[in-house]
Amino acid sequence: MTEPLVIFDLDDTLIDYAQAADRALASFAHQRGLGESGVQFLRDVNAGTLTVHEAWQLIGEHFLLPESADELARSVAATLPDHAVAFEGAVEGLNSLREAGWRTALLSNGSPSVQLTKVR
Known part of the structure; x- marks a missing residue:
């Protein structure tokens, strides 16, 4: 599975x-x-x-x-x-999903260099 x-x-x-x-x-x-x-x-x-x-x-x-x-x-x-600041609970929510076995991904139409800076 x-x-x-x-x-x-x-x-x-x-x-x-x-x-x-x-x-x-x-x-x-x-x-x-x-x-x-x-x-x-x-x-x-x-x-x-x-x-x-x-x-x-x-x-x-x-x-x-x-x-x-x-x-x-x-x-x-x-x-x-x-x-850029994450919405309250966003990082914790992503971590909870990963801990529960979910894979997470980002899909964006923004510039890769700009979006990667935000992620960091």
């Missing part, structure tokens, strides 16, 4: 992606000295209906930042894994 297998998505299943994104935006704002109103502006713009490029174009223009929209977006995206 084979071991049972359970497959999980990583973002918003095991990892709180929304919280990681919010922390990355707050970190960006604090590093740039944009203050709490800057953090809120970043949150508001990123919560809207703009594309990623449009959002960062608006942010760059608003704060007179020298980088291009794409450079700004990449700089924040690169820090997302550093801000």
Whole structure:
């Protein structure tokens, strides 16, 4: 008999992606000295209906930042894994499944290097 297998998505299943994104935006704002109103502006713009490029174009223009929209977006995206936190009980739940004889796997459409950083 084979071991049972359970497959999980990583973002918003095991990892709180929304919280990681919010922390990355707050970190960006604090590093740039944009203050709490800057953090809120970043949150508001990123919560809207703009594309990623449009959002960062608006942010760059608003704060007179020298980088291009794409450079700004990449700089924040690169820090997302550093801000990733597992949902409460996720790690314990995975460990319990493994102890009960289940094999576990991750399936994700995210970049392998970014997802591996989150897993670590």
